[in-house]
Each structure stands twice: as C-alpha cells, then as structure tokens.
Amino acid sequence: MTDEPMLCAAAFFRNKGKSVVTEKEFLMGISMDFRWMPYSDAKELLAALLAAKVVKRDGDLIRPAFDVAGADVPVAYRPPADLIRKAAPSRETDSMNFPQIIAFAEKHGMRKKDFISASNALQKRLGISPEAAGLIVLRDNGTDISEIAEKVYSGISRE
Numbered sequence: 001m002t003d004e005p006m007l008c009a010a011a012f013f014r015n016k017g018k019s020v021v022t023e024k025e026f027l028m029g030i031s032m033d034f035r036w037m038p039y040s041d042a043k044e045l046l047a048a049l050l051a052a053k054v055v056k057r058d059g060d061l062i063r064p065a066f067d068v069a070g071a072d073v074p075v076a077y078r079p080p081a082d083l084i085r086k087a088a089p090s091r092e093t094d095s096m097n098f099p100q101i102i103a104f105a106e107k108h109g110m111r112k113k114d115f116i117s118a119s120n121a122l123q124k125r126l127g128i129s130p131e132a133a134g135l136i137v138l139r140d141n142g143t144d145i146s147e148i149a150e151k152v153y154s155g156i157s158r159e
Helices: 004-016 023-033 039-051 083-087 098-107 112-126 130-140 146-158
Strands: 055-058 061-064
Touching (some): 004 023, 004 061, 023 061, 039 055, 039 083, 039 098, 098 130, 098 146, 112 130, 130 146
C-alpha cells in the first residue's frame, strides 16, 4: 500500500521519466509542467517530502527514497490540496522543520516573504541548513528564539 506522499513522488518521477532531478527542476515540474500547485506550495511540498523522507537530497539533486516502479500510480494522478499537511511528519515535540519555523516567524511579526528571502541568502552564504539559517534570521531580527532553539537543534542534529 502506497501512502499519498509516496504516490505524489512516484507520479512526479514517473511523469518526468527520470530517477533524479535538480531542486529547481522538481519545483518547476510540480508548478509549471504538471500544474499541480503554485510554485510556493511546491516549495512547501518539497520540504514536507524531504522531512517525511519520501525523497532525499543528494547534493543539488533530489531523488526518491523508495522504488518508484513499485508504486501503483493512477493514470491521471493529481495530488489532493491537503497533501502538504499530510506529507509533513506528525509534529513531534522534540524537533521543528522549516515550514514550522516560517509559521513561528509569521506569528512573531515577520513577513513570510522577507523571512524566507533572508533565510535563503544566509543559507547559501554560510552553507548551513534552512532551519539553522531561519533561527539565525529570527535571532538577528530581535525575536526571542529560546522556546524553539532546542527543537530546531534536535531536528538538525538528527540529519
């Protein structure tokens, strides 16, 4: 039995006809080629699929973490609207992923666009994880990160 996140990843890689793609190719494929969802939602989907360990990042490349050929994908597959929520692993009390950090930033008055932009720039410049970059951006903008710092650290240290 294949769950919905695995089905989505299998459908993507089968429709693309590839077993490995770049991150940009994944995002553009989901949003522009297949028109499954907007580009911003495709980013969240990728983050959720990575967190759920359905796909894995290998340097700059994204590849499925399972045998795509074993999945039974319907011919006209289109992911459900709530797939991003379903794909994200259940919120454990001991770790936080990037979409959760984005929500924390918004809750504390930061604009989502500004937060993501600053996090991405810092991540590229320092070569660190998105979660670590997000935490630094929050701290540098005067947000008290004490309530999430340990959760973010435990999530990063597991990777």
